[in-house]
Amino acid sequence: MSMGKPLPHDSAPMHVTGAARYIDDIPVPADCLHLAFGLSHVARGVISSMDLTAVRTAPGVVRVITAADLPGVNDISSAAHDEPLLAPGEVHYHGQPIFLVVATSHRLAREAAAKAEVVIDPKPAILTIDDAVAVRSYFEGGPLTWKRGDVDPAMAKADTIIEGKIEIGGQEHFYLEGQISLASPQDNGDMVLATSTQHPTEIQHKVAEALGTPFHAVRVETRRMGGGFGGKESQGNALAIACAVAAHLTGKPCKMRYDRDDDMIITGKRHDFRIAYKAGVDAKGKLVAVEFDQYVRCGWSQDLSLPVADRAMLHADNAYFIPNIRITSHRMKTNTCSATAFRGFGGPQGMVGIERVMDHMAHRLGMDPLEFRQANFYKKSKPQETPYGQPVKGFILPDLVRQLADTANYKTRRDAIRTWNEKSPILKKGIALTPVKFGISFTLTHLNQAGALVNVYADGSVTINHGGTEMGQGLFQKVAQVAAGEFGIDMGRVRITATDTGKVPNTSATAASSGSDLNGMAVKNAVDQIKDRIARFLAVDGVKPKDVLFADGKVTAGNTVLSFEEAAKMAHENRISLSATGFYATPDISWDRTIGKGHPFYYFAHGAAITEVVIDTLTGENKILRVDILHDVGQSLNPAVDVGQIEGGFVQGAGWLTTEELVWDDKGVLRTHAPSTYKIPACSDRPDVFNVALWNGENHVPTIYRSKAVGEPPLMLGISALMALSDAVGACGEAYPNLSAPATPERVYMAAKKVGAKR
Amino acid sequence: MSEITLRINGKQRRVTVEGRTLLVDLIRDQMNLTGTHVGCDTSQCGACVVKLDGDTVKSCTVLTATLPEGTEITTIEGVSTGDLHPMQEAFSKCHGLQCGFCTPGLVVTAIDIVERSPDGLSASQVRKALKGNLCRCTGYQNIVASVLEGARAMGVQVTEEKETV
Numbered sequence: 061m062s063m064g065k066p067l068p069h070d071s072a073p074m075h076v077t078g079a080a081r082y083i084d085d086i087p088v089p090a091d092c093l094h095l096a097f098g099l100s101h102v103a104r105g106v107i108s109s110m111d112l113t114a115v116r117t118a119p120g121v122v123r124v125i126t127a128a129d130l131p132g133v134n135d136i137s138s139a140a141h142d143e144p145l146l147a148p149g150e151v152h153y154h155g156q157p158i159f160l161v162v163a164t165s166h167r168l169a170r171e172a173a174a175k176a177e178v179v180i181d182p183k184p185a186i187l188t189i190d191d192a193v194a195v196r197s198y199f200e201g202g203p204l205t206w207k208r209g210d211v212d213p214a215m216a217k218a219d220t221i222i223e224g225k226i227e228i229g230g231q232e233h234f235y236l237e238g239q240i241s242l243a244s245p246q247d248n249g250d251m252v253l254a255t256s257t258q259h260p261t262e263i264q265h266k267v268a269e270a271l272g273t274p275f276h277a278v279r280v281e282t283r284r285m286g287g288g289f290g291g292k293e294s295q296g297n298a299l300a301i302a303c304a305v306a307a308h309l310t311g312k313p314c315k316m317r318y319d320r321d322d323d324m325i326i327t328g329k330r331h332d333f334r335i336a337y338k339a340g341v342d343a344k345g346k347l348v349a350v351e352f353d354q355y356v357r358c359g360w361s362q363d364l365s366l367p368v369a370d371r372a373m374l375h376a377d378n379a380y381f382i383p384n385i386r387i388t389s390h391r392m393k394t395n396t397c398s399a400t401a402f403r404g405f406g407g408p409q410g411m412v413g414i415e416r417v418m419d420h421m422a423h424r425l426g427m428d429p430l431e432f433r434q435a436n437f438y439k440k441s442k443p444q445e446t447p448y449g450q451p452v453k454g455f456i457l458p459d460l461v462r463q464l465a466d467t468a469n470y471k472t473r474r475d476a477i478r479t480w481n482e483k484s485p486i487l488k489k490g491i492a493l494t495p496v497k498f499g500i501s502f503t504l505t506h507l508n509q510a511g512a513l514v515n516v517y518a519d520g521s522v523t524i525n526h527g528g529t530e531m532g533q534g535l536f537q538k539v540a541q542v543a544a545g546e547f548g549i550d551m552g553r554v555r556i557t558a559t560d561t562g563k564v565p566n567t568s569a570t571a572a573s574s575g576s577d578l579n580g581m582a583v584k585n586a587v588d589q590i591k592d593r594i595a596r597f598l599a600v601d602g603v604k605p606k607d608v609l610f611a612d613g614k615v616t617a618g619n620t621v622l623s624f625e626e627a628a629k630m631a632h633e634n635r636i637s638l639s640a641t642g643f644y645a646t647p648d649i650s651w652d653r654t655i656g657k658g659h660p661f662y663y664f665a666h667g668a669a670i671t672e673v674v675i676d677t678l679t680g681e682n683k684i685l686r687v688d689i690l691h692d693v694g695q696s697l698n699p700a701v702d703v704g705q706i707e708g709g710f711v712q713g714a715g716w717l718t719t720e721e722l723v724w725d726d727k728g729v730l731r732t733h734a735p736s737t738y739k740i741p742a743c744s745d746r747p748d749v750f751n752v753a754l755w756n757g758e759n760h761v762p763t764i765y766r767s768k769a770v771g772e773p774p775l776m777l778g779i780s781a782l783m784a785l786s787d788a789v790g791a792c793g794e795a796y797p798n799l800s801a802p803a804t805p806e807r808v809y810m811a812a813k814k815v816g817a818k819r
Numbered sequence: 820m821s822e823i824t825l826r827i828n829g830k831q832r833r834v835t836v837e838g839r840t841l842l843v844d845l846i847r848d849q850m851n852l853t854g855t856h857v858g859c860d861t862s863q864c865g866a867c868v869v870k871l872d873g874d875t876v877k878s879c880t881v882l883t884a885t886l887p888e889g890t891e892i893t894t895i896e897g898v899s900t901g902d903l904h905p906m907q908e909a910f911s912k913c914h915g916l917q918c919g920f921c922t923p924g925l926v927v928t929a930i931d932i933v934e935r936s937p938d939g940l941s942a943s944q945v946r947k948a949l950k951g952n953l954c955r956c957t958g959y960q961n962i963v964a965s966v967l968e969g970a971r972a973m974g975v976q977v978t979e980e981k982e983t984v
C-alpha cells in the first residue's frame with residue numbers, strides 16, 4: 061500500500077539532477093518571440109502622450125502593442141472586469157503595464173521598453189490606508205459588518221477592557237520561479253499555453269476572452285511551478301494573455317518572463333492590514349465582547365480582495381468563543397499594486413488580530429497568555445458556534461495545546477526565561493504559544509468541486525490527471541498514492557501528467573489548501589469506476605463484484621488471481637472501458653457573505669506552535685532560538701510531505717511577521733523590489749531547534765482517507781514568533797509592547813525603548 | 820562577439836558570446852543545460868550556482884567573455900554521470916526539496932561545502948554556508964538534513980551539536 065507512506069516527491073529524482081522542466085526550460089522554436097511590458101512611472105494619472113518611436117525602432121523589436129491594438133477584451137481580472145492588460149488612458153499604480161514590446165529576445169524586449177517617451181499627468185494618489193479612509197475610497201461603496209450578539213451593552217458590563225491597534229505588513233510571495241508564460245499559436249486559430257499558474261482554467265477563460273474565441277479554442281497546460289503560494293492564482297493572467305495576444309498577432313510562439321524586479325513591482329502581494337480592536341472580559345477572565353475594525357489595503361483593482369477580506373473576518377475568532385462580536389471590514393482602494401491571494405488568504409491577518417487581543421488582554425490581566433487563551437477556547441464537549449454560525453465540531457485544540465505545552469516544557473521554560481531576563485539587562489528572551497484553527501473550503505461555494513481523468517492502459521500502466529496544480533506542495537505525489545493504493549499497484553505504474561484544461565475542464569484554482577481534499581477524492585471516484593467495471597467483468601461463478609480484490613499488484617476474483625496487467629489486458633480485449641472521469645463536490649457547505657452567516661467550511665485544521673526568541677534591546681536585533689510545533693493533518697496521506705509543508709509554512713509565516721518588510725515611498729514607488737532589500741528567511745535564520753510533530757488523529761468528516769488539508773494552516777503557526785517577540789519586548793518594562801508587524805529590528809528596538817529598556 | 824573555449828561538464832566547447840553574455844544565459848540558452856535556474860537575476864538567490872574552476876559562483880553575475888580560456892564549468896547536469904551523486908540521493912531521500920527550483924543550486928553548493936570540509940561538518944556550519952541560497956518552500960530544515968546526510972555518504976564526519984536552548 062502506498063497510502064500514508066513518507067515517499068519522496070514524485071519529481072525529486074528530476075529536481076536533484078536539474079532535469080525537471082519548468083516553463084522557461086521548455087525547448088522553443090528558434091523564431092520564438094519574447095515580451096516585456098512598458099510600465100507606468102507614476103502612481104496615478106492620465107497618459108497625455110505616448111511616443112513609442114524609439115521602442116519600435118530599437119534592435120530586435122518586432123511589434124509594439126498598446127491598448128488600442130488589442131484584438132479582444134482588454135482585461136486580466138479574475139472576476140470584476142476592472143483590470144486592463146494595458147492601461148487605456150489612465151494609470152492607477154506605479155508599475156502598471158501600459159504597452160507591450162514583442163522582440164527577438166528577452167533582453168532586447170526589456171531594453172526597448174525602457175526607451176518609451178510616455179508623459180503622464182499626475183493626479184493625487186491614494187497610497188496608504190489613511191489616505192483611502194480620508195477620501196472614503198472603498199470597494200463596494202463602504203465597509204461590511206458582521207456581528208453576533210450585542211457588543212455595546214456587553215462591553216459596558218465588562219470587568220476589564222483593552223483597546224489598541226496593530227499594523228500588519230503585506231508580503232511578497234517570492235516564489236523562486238518568477239511569473240512566466242509561453243503561448244504557441246495552432247491552426248484553426250487555436251492557442252496552446254504552458255503557464256506557471258495555480259489556475260489553468262482561469263487562464264484559459266481569460267485568454268479566450270482576450271482573443272474573442274470560445275473556451276474550447278484555448279488549451280492551458282501546467283506541469284509544475286517553482287512555488288506559487290497564492291501569487292500564481294490570478295497574477296499570471298497578464299503574462300499569459302500578453303503572450304496569447306502577441307502570438308495571435310504575430311503568428312509566432314511568444315514567451316514572457318518577468319525579471320525579479322518587475323515581478324515584485326507589477327504583481328500583487330499579501331494584503332497589508334490595520335486592525336483596531338476593543339475587547340472586554342468578565343471577572344473570570346472570559347471574553348464577553350470583542351470589536352474589530354479591519355482596514356485592508358486592496359490596491360487599485362478588486363482582484364481577490366473581497367474573499368480575502370471575508371476570510372480575515374471569518375478568522376477573527378480563531379480558536380476562541382466570543383459571545384458578542386462585531387467585525388467591520390474596510391476594503392480600501394488605493395493606488396498601489398493590487399493585493400492578491402497569499403497562503404492563508406486573509407485568514408492569517410484576521411488571526412493576528414485576535415491573537416494580539418489575547419496577548420494584550422493577558423498582559424493587562426497579569427495572566428499567563430497561554431492560560432488566558434486556554435480559558436477562552438471553544439468548548440470541546442458541546443460544539444459552540446462561530447460568530448458566523450457554524451458549530452465548531454471536531455475541536456481538538458484544547459488537547460493538542462496541552463500536549464504541546466507538556467512535551468515542549470512550556471511552563472518550565474517560561475519560568476526559566478523570567479529568571480534569565482531578570483539577570484540580563486540587554487538581551488531579553490520571550491516565549492509564546494499560539495494556536496491555529498483554520499477553516500477548510502473555498503468560501504465561494506461553487507469552487508468546491510474537482511474533476512479527474514484516470515486512464516488504465518492495456519499493459520496495466522496508469523495515468524492520472526486532475527484539476528489541481530503542482531507547486532511543490534506534493535499534491536501530485538499524494539494523489540498518485542491515492543490512485544496506486546486504490547488499484548493496489550505500486551507507484552511505478554502510475555504516471556502523473558501535467559494539469560491540462562483539455563483533459564479536465566472547468567477546474568478551480570489550486571488554492572484554499574483544497575488540492576488533495578478535492579482532487580484526491582475526484583481521482584478516487586474515477587478509480588472506483590474503473591475497478592467496478594473490471595470487477596463486474598471478472599465476477600463470474602458466484603463471485604460478487606464487490607468481493608473482487610485489488611491488492612499487491614493483483615486482482616483476485618474468487619479462485620481467479622490475475623496480475624493487474626493481465627486484468628487490464630483481458631478487460632480491454634473484452635471491450636471494457638478502462639478510462640473514467642471522476643468528480644467530487646464538497647458536501648455540507650453553504651454561505652451567505654452579505655450577512656456573514658452559514659456553514660462555509662467543511663471542517664477545521666488545527667495546530668499550535670511555541671516559539672522562543674531573544675532580542676538585543678540596544679539594536680533590536682533578534683533571533684528565533686527554538687520552535688516546537690504540533691499540527692493536525694488528520695490521517696496523513698504522506699507524513700514527509702506534510703511535515704515539509706508545516707516547516708515551510710511556519711518559516712514563511714514567521715518571515716512575514718518579522719523580517720519581510722515592504723516599503724513604498726510617498727510617490728507610491730515600491731522601494732523593496734529585490735531580495736537585496738526585501739529579506740525572506742535564509743538558511744542561517746532557521747531556528748537552531750525546530751521540533752515538528754503530527755497530531756495523532758483522523759479527520760472527523762469523511763475526507764480522502766480522513767486526511768486534512770495542510771497547505772495554508774501552518775503559515776499561521778508563525779504568529780507565535782511575533783507574540784514571542786512581544787513577550788521579550790515586554791520584559792523591558794511594565795507597559796504593553798504594542799508591537800506591529802513585521803517586527804523588524806527597528807520596530808523591536810523602538811518598542812523596547814518605549815516599554816522602558818535602559819540604554 | 821568573441822570566441823572562447825570552455826570545458827563544460829567535462830566536454831570541450833568552443834562558444835561565441837557577446838561581451839555582455841552572462842554565463843547563465845550561455846549555459847541555459849546556448850548549451851541547453853536548463854537545470855541551472857534563474858531565480859532573482861541579481862546574484863542573491865543561488866538558484867544559478869555552478870562550479871567554475873573548482874569554486875561555486877552565481878552564474879547570473881559572471882560575464883562569459885571575461886573567463887580565461889579553458890575554464891572548467893560544472894553545472895548540475897555534470898554533477899553525476901549515470902548514478903546519482905550521494906548528495907543528489909540525499910536531497911531526494913531526505914525531502915530536501917518541494918518545488919525544486921532552488922534544488923540544483925543547492926546541490927552544487929552543498930557538494931562544494933562538503934568537499935571543503937574534509938575534517939567534519941556540523942549543522943550550524945551548513946546553515947551559515949548555505950545563506951547565499953534562498954529557498955521559499957522548505958523552511959530549510961530538510962535541506963540541512965539533506966546536506967548532512969550527503970556529507971556522511973561522501974565520507975565526511977558529521978559532528979553532532981548540543982541543543983543550544
Ligand code: FES
Pocket residue numbers: 856857858859860861862863864865866867868877878879880
Ligand atoms: S539568479 Fe543568480 S543568484 Fe539568483
Ligand code: FES
Pocket residue numbers: 236286287532915916917918919920921922953954955956957
Ligand atoms: S523547494 Fe521551492 S524554493 Fe526551494
